[in-house]
Amino acid sequence: MLRLALRNLLRRPLRLALTICGVALGTAVWMTLAGLGDGYRAGLRTELDRAGVQLMLVPLGCPYDAAARVLKGRTLETSLPASALDAVRSDPAVAVAAPMLIAAVPRPEENRTDLWVGLDEASRHLKPWWHMTAGRDWFSATNGAILGSEAALIELRAPGDALHSPELRQTFRVEGVLERSGTSDDSLFFIPLRTAQRLFAQDDRLTAIAIRLKDPAELRAVVQRLQQIPGAQVVTMTEMMGTFLRLLGTVRTLLMALAIVACAVGILGVLNTLLAAVVERTPELCLLRAVGASRTQMVFLVASESLLLAVAGTAAGVGIAGVGGHAIESLVKPFLPLAPTGTLLQLGPDRMTQCALAAVLGALVAAAYPAWCAARLPPALAAKTE
Amino acid sequence: MNPSKSSQPSAPVVIARGLSKSYPRGSVTVAALRNASFEVGPSEFVAIVGPSGSGKSTLLNLLGCMDAPTSGTLQLDGQDVSQLADSGRTRLRRDRLGFVFQHFGLVPTLSVAENVALPAFFARRSDPKRVDELLERVGLSSRRHHRPHELSGGEMQRAAIARALMNRPILLLADEPTGNLDSQTGSSILELFRELNADGLTLIVVTHNPSLASAAGRRLEIQDGVLISSTPGSPPKPHGPR
Numbered sequence: 001m002l003r004l005a006l007r008n009l010l011r012r013p014l015r016l017a018l019t020i021c022g023v024a025l026g027t028a029v030w031m032t033l034a035g036l037g038d039g040y041r042a043g044l045r046t047e048l049d050r051a052g053v054q055l056m057l058v059p060l061g062c063p064y065d066a067a068a069r070v071l072k073g074r075t076l077e078t079s080l081p082a083s084a085l086d087a088v089r090s091d092p093a094v095a096v097a098a099p100m101l102i103a104a105v106p107r108p109e110e111n112r113t114d115l116w117v118g119l120d121e122a123s124r125h126l127k128p129w130w131h132m133t134a135g136r137d138w139f140s141a142t143n144g145a146i147l148g149s150e151a152a153l154i155e156l157r158a159p160g161d162a163l164h165s166p167e168l169r170q171t172f173r174v175e176g177v178l179e180r181s182g183t184s185d186d187s188l189f190f191i192p193l194r195t196a197q198r199l200f201a202q203d204d205r206l207t208a209i210a211i212r213l214k215d216p217a218e219l220r221a222v223v224q225r226l227q228q229i230p231g232a233q234v235v236t237m238t239e240m241m242g243t244f245l246r247l248l249g250t251v252r253t254l255l256m257a258l259a260i261v262a263c264a265v266g267i268l269g270v271l272n273t274l275l276a277a278v279v280e281r282t283p284e285l286c287l288l289r290a291v292g293a294s295r296t297q298m299v300f301l302v303a304s305e306s307l308l309l310a311v312a313g314t315a316a317g318v319g320i321a322g323v324g325g326h327a328i329e330s331l332v333k334p335f336l337p338l339a340p341t342g343t344l345l346q347l348g349p350d351r352m353t354q355c356a357l358a359a360v361l362g363a364l365v366a367a368a369y370p371a372w373c374a375a376r377l378p379p380a381l382a383a384k385t386e
Numbered sequence: 387m388n389p390s391k392s393s394q395p396s397a398p399v400v401i402a403r404g405l406s407k408s409y410p411r412g413s414v415t416v417a418a419l420r421n422a423s424f425e426v427g428p429s430e431f432v433a434i435v436g437p438s439g440s441g442k443s444t445l446l447n448l449l450g451c452m453d454a455p456t457s458g459t460l461q462l463d464g465q466d467v468s469q470l471a472d473s474g475r476t477r478l479r480r481d482r483l484g485f486v487f488q489h490f491g492l493v494p495t496l497s498v499a500e501n502v503a504l505p506a507f508f509a510r511r512s513d514p515k516r517v518d519e520l521l522e523r524v525g526l527s528s529r530r531h532h533r534p535h536e537l538s539g540g541e542m543q544r545a546a547i548a549r550a551l552m553n554r555p556i557l558l559l560a561d562e563p564t565g566n567l568d569s570q571t572g573s574s575i576l577e578l579f580r581e582l583n584a585d586g587l588t589l590i591v592v593t594h595n596p597s598l599a600s601a602a603g604r605r606l607e608i609q610d611g612v613l614i615s616s617t618p619g620s621p622p623k624p625h626g627p628r
C-alpha cells in the first residue's frame with residue numbers, strides 16, 4: 001500500500017515538492033516558535049537563578065521594570081540613597097546586600113551606549129560564576145576596571161592595558177576580563193562602586209541593591225521590613241519571574257497564532273494535493289475498486305499518501321528549523337522582554353515528538369475528505385474512462 | 387488452470403431474473419436495462435451484442451457486481467447478489483469475478499507483475515508463483531518488470547486478462563476487450579479467450595467485434611435495454627485452436 005501511495009505521489013514531482021515545502025515551512029515555523037518559547041523560559045530562569053538573589057531593592061516606580069533594567073544592566077531614572085544600604089545591611093536576615101550603580105555612557109560616534117556598573121566587594125558573593133579569562137578577579141585600584149568578554153573584544157583590551165574613556169574623562173587600567181557567560185554581563189564595564197559614584201556625580205546614590213537572605217524561608221518577613229525603607233521598594237525574584245512569564249504568555253499566544261496559521265497552511269496544502277490526486281486519478285481509483293479494493297483500503301491508500309507527505313515535510317521542516325531557526329530567532333527576539341543574550345532556540349526530543357504527533361494528526365485531518373471521496377468512487381466508472 | 391468452483395458442475399453460473407437498471411438523469415430516469423432474464427451455464431462463452439447505448443455495459447456491470455440492480459434478482463454461482471451491500475460486492479469482485487476493460491485499466495505506476503498481483507494484494511495475499519504462472523500463460527514472462535506504457539496494446543490487454551484471472555474467478559467478464567486493438571491483435575486476444583474457455587472458464591464478453599461475437603457459444607442481443615434474443619453462435623471456425 002505504501003509503495004502504491006509513494007508511486008502515486010512521485011508521479012507529480014513538482015507538486016510533491018511544493019507540498020512538502022509547504023508542510024516543511026509550517027513545521028519549521030512551529031518548531032522554531034515553540035522552541036523559542038521553551039528556550040526563553042529556560043533562559044529567563046537561569047538568568048534569574050544565577051544571581052543567587054532572592055530580593056532586589058529598587059527605587060519607587062514600576063518595580064518590575066526597575067528590576068528588569070537592573071538585571072540587564074540598564075540605568076534607572078531614579079536612584080536610592082546610600083542610607084538604604086545601611087538599612088538593608090542592618091536587617092538580621094540579610095546575608096549579602098550588594099549595592100550597584102549603573103550608568104549609561106552614550107558613544108554617538110560609535111553608535112552605541114556603554115553600560116558602566118559600579119560594584120562593591122559584596123557583589124562577588126552574589127556572582128559565584130564570576131570567572132576571569134585573564135587578569136585579577138577584583139579591583140586593586142580605584143581606577144581598576146573589569147570588562148565583560150564582549151566589551152573586552154570591542155575595546156580590544158587585555159589585562160594591564162589602559163582604557164581611556166573620553167566621555168568620562170578618565171583613564172582606567174584593565175585588571176581582568178570576564179569569561180563569556182552568555183548573559184548581559186558580557187557587554188558591561190565593571191568599576192568600583194566609589195569610582196562610579198564619583199564619575200557619574202551620584203555620590204551616595206545607588207541604582208539598586210541585590211539581596212541574598214540567610215534563610216530564603218524568611219522572605220515574607222524580610223520583604224515586610226524592607227518595604228519600610230523610604231523611597232525604595234522590594235521586588236522578589238519569584239514575582240519577577242511570574243511577571244515575565246505572564247508577559248511571555250502574551251508573546252506566546254502571538255507566536256502560537258502564527259504557528260497555527262503555518263500549520264493550517266501545511267494541512268491545506270496537503271489537502272489540496274490529495275484532493276487533486278484523487279480527482280485526476282479517478283479512473284485509476286475506480287479501477288482499483290473494480291479489481292477488489294474495499295472502501296477501507298481506499299481510505300488507507302489516501303491516508304498513506306497523506307502520511308508520506310506529512311512525514312517528508314515534517315522531517316524537512318525539522319531540518320529547516322535546525323538550520324534556519326536562528327534566523328527566525330533573530331527576527332523574533334527584539335520583541336521579547338528581557339531576552340537572554342544566549343541562543344534561545346531549544347529543539348528538544350519532546351518538541352520533536354510533539355511535532356511528529358502533530359504531523360500524523362494533521363495528515364489524517366488532511367486525508368479525511370479526499371479519502372472519503374476516494375472511497376465513494378463507483379467501481380462501474382472503471383469501464384467508462386481511460 | 388482455470389477451475390470452475392461451482393459445487394454442482396451443471397448448475398448455472400449466472401441466473402438473472404427480471405434484471406433492471408435505471409439511472410437518474412436530472413428529473414427523469416433512464417431505463418438502461420429492462421427486465422433481463424437469462425442463465426449462463428458453467429464453461430459457457432457468451433457474447434453480448436447490440437447497438438451503442440443499448441445497455442450492454444450496464445448489464446455487464448451488474449453481472450460484475452460493480453453496480454446493484456434497480457430491480458430483479460441476480461444469482462452468481464448460486465448466491466443471490468442483488469441485495470448485497472458494497473462490501474459484499476467488493477469481496478465478490480475480488481474473489482470470484484474477473485473483469486477486463488476496453489481501456490485495459492492497468493495502473494501506470496505499477497509493473498506488469500504488480501498489476502497482475504493487485505487482486506491478491508487487496509485480498510491480503512501474496513502468491514508470486516500464481517503471478518509467474520499467469521504471465522507465462524498470457525506470454526508476458528519477459529515483460530514482468532515493465533511498466534504498462536512500455537507495452538503494446540495487445541500486451542496490455544493480456545496483462546489485464548492475467549490480472550482478472552489472479553484470484554481464480556468463476557466468471558470472466560470483458561467489456562469490448564478488443565475495442566482498442568487492431569484486428570490482428572484483437573484476434574490474438576480472441577484466441578486467448580478461446581483457450582481459457584476451453585480450459586473450463588465461463589466467459590461473458592460484450593463486443594462489437596464480429597469474429598469475437600461469432601467465436602462465442604451463444605449470443606445475447608440487446609436493444610434499447612431489452613434482451614431481444616439469445617442465439618447460439620456459429621460453430622467454431624475450422625482454423626481455431628481446437
Ligand SMILES: Nc1ncnc2c1ncn2[C@@H]1O[C@H](COP(=O)(O)OP(=O)(O)OP(=O)(O)O)[C@@H](O)[C@H]1O
Binds near residue numbers: 416417418438439443
Ligand atoms: N452512470 C450512468 N448514468 C446515467 N446514464 C447512464 C449511465 N451509464 C449508462 N447510462 C445510460 O444507459 C444507457 C446504456 O448505456 P451502456 O453504457 O450500457 O450502453 P452500451 O450498450 O454499453 O453502449 P456502447 O456500445 O456505446 O458502450 C445509455 O443510454 C447511457 O446513456
Ligand SMILES: [Mg+2]
Binds near residue numbers: 443444
Ligand atoms: Mg459499453
